Amino acid sequence: MYTQSFNVPDSPGLKAVPLAPSTENPELQAHFDSKIDADGKIEPQDWMPEAYRKTLVRQISQHAHSEIVGMLPEGNWISRAPSLKRKAILIAKVQDEGGHGLYLYSAAETLGTSREQMLDGLHSGRAKYSSIFNYPTLTWADMGVIGWLVDGAAIMNQIPLCRCSYGPYARAMVRVCKEESFHQRQGYEALLVMMQGTEEQRAMVRDAVNRWWWKCLAMFGPPDADSPNSAQGMRWGIKRISNDDLRQKFVDATVPQAKVLGVTLPDPDLKWNEERQHYDYGQIDWDEFWATVNGDGPCNKERLATRVKAHNDGQWVRDAALAYARKQQERTMKETA
Numbered sequence: 001m002y003t004q005s006f007n008v009p010d011s012p013g014l015k016a017v018p019l020a021p022s023t024e025n026p027e028l029q030a031h032f033d034s035k036i037d038a039d040g041k042i043e044p045q046d047w048m049p050e051a052y053r054k055t056l057v058r059q060i061s062q063h064a065h066s067e068i069v070g071m072l073p074e075g076n077w078i079s080r081a082p083s084l085k086r087k088a089i090l091i092a093k094v095q096d097e098g099g100h101g102l103y104l105y106s107a108a109e110t111l112g113t114s115r116e117q118m119l120d121g122l123h124s125g126r127a128k129y130s131s132i133f134n135y136p137t138l139t140w141a142d143m144g145v146i147g148w149l150v151d152g153a154a155i156m157n158q159i160p161l162c163r164c165s166y167g168p169y170a171r172a173m174v175r176v177c178k179e180e181s182f183h184q185r186q187g188y189e190a191l192l193v194m195m196q197g198t199e200e201q202r203a204m205v206r207d208a209v210n211r212w213w214w215k216c217l218a219m220f221g222p223p224d225a226d227s228p229n230s231a232q233g234m235r236w237g238i239k240r241i242s243n244d245d246l247r248q249k250f251v252d253a254t255v256p257q258a259k260v261l262g263v264t265l266p267d268p269d270l271k272w273n274e275e276r277q278h279y280d281y282g283q284i285d286w287d288e289f290w291a292t293v294n295g296d297g298p299c300n301k302e303r304l305a306t307r308v309k310a311h312n313d314g315q316w317v318r319d320a321a322l323a324y325a326r327k328q329q330e331r332t333m334k335e336t337a
């Protein structure tokens with residue numbers, strides 16, 4: 001999962017400022033622009049404007065952090081999965097998210113940042129990750145709803161990124177999207193089964209849908225009118241579809257799925273608009289969204305503390321891997337000497 005569909009500076013409290021196009025080298029800039037215009041790919045060894053590089057480092061690292069932090073609310077349910085089958089599926093999904101984080105950290109590293117720098121940003125609270133993971137997972141139905149709606153929203157966000165102008169990011173997204181599609185389906189299928197179960201199970205599904213629906217709509221980021229950096233992202237071929245258009249696509253795709261599932265989405269204003277040929281929907285609570293982005297969500301502190309603890313607890317694994325690699329290298333050197 002889960003790009004953050006807005007530009008958040010890495011230092012809390014600062015407002016994102018639109019980045020000016022680079023004037024570092026007009027000739028190289030012209031070559032870069034023509035490549036972008038021709039829908040070509042920028043590769044790590046190519047010249048790129050500093051602002052493009054910085055934007056990508058921020059977006060890809062925020063995306064990687066989101067994958068890694070996203071493992072936490074679901075990892076929490078592995079030991080409580082209701083059957084062996086559900087446990088195996090959930091383990092596979094959480095493991096996929098870890099893999100997505102690793103592809104993305106690797107993609108960001110090609111832009112000249114290091115894993116340590118990125119992790120330091122995350123662990124010190126300077127860097128952001130998708131706010132959707134700052135909400136609690138209260139029942140097993142949340143696992144289904146996260147798959148259906150959160151991974152579903154992530155797919156909407158990420159499919160256009162498969163065509164992003166930066167090669168390593170675009171290629172990572174192709175594989176990530178295939179796995180996200182499995183995540184979305186397993187969640188939806190788990191909910192279908194629950195909806196055919198007892199009244200208590202159906203109530204759990206309805207409650208989870210009510211709690212997650214609006215948060216998922218906010219995952220696409222602020223309305224286009226309040227998203228000043230989107231235009232630059234579009235110009236650079238990083239962003240292909242605007243926040244509002246992606247959100248509309250998500251709503252239009254999800255309403256029929258909710259019908260099949262037999263749940264009502266918690267929005268009295270949600271109705272088909274014949275003229276627009278889209279569903280209309282109600283107002284998103286952006287104050288609540290920004291409060292959560294800025295650290296005041298229900299689980300921000302808990303998620304970060306769990307993540308830092310996991311990193312520290314894993315220090316011996318990294319030490320052991322490095323010691324092993326050193327030994328192997330010494331052995332090879334001795335053999336070839």
Ligand SMILES: [Fe+2]
Pocket residue numbers: 001002067096097100176180
């Ligand atoms: Fe993912």
Ligand SMILES: [Fe+2]
Pocket residue numbers: 001097151154179180183
């Ligand atoms: Fe996922």
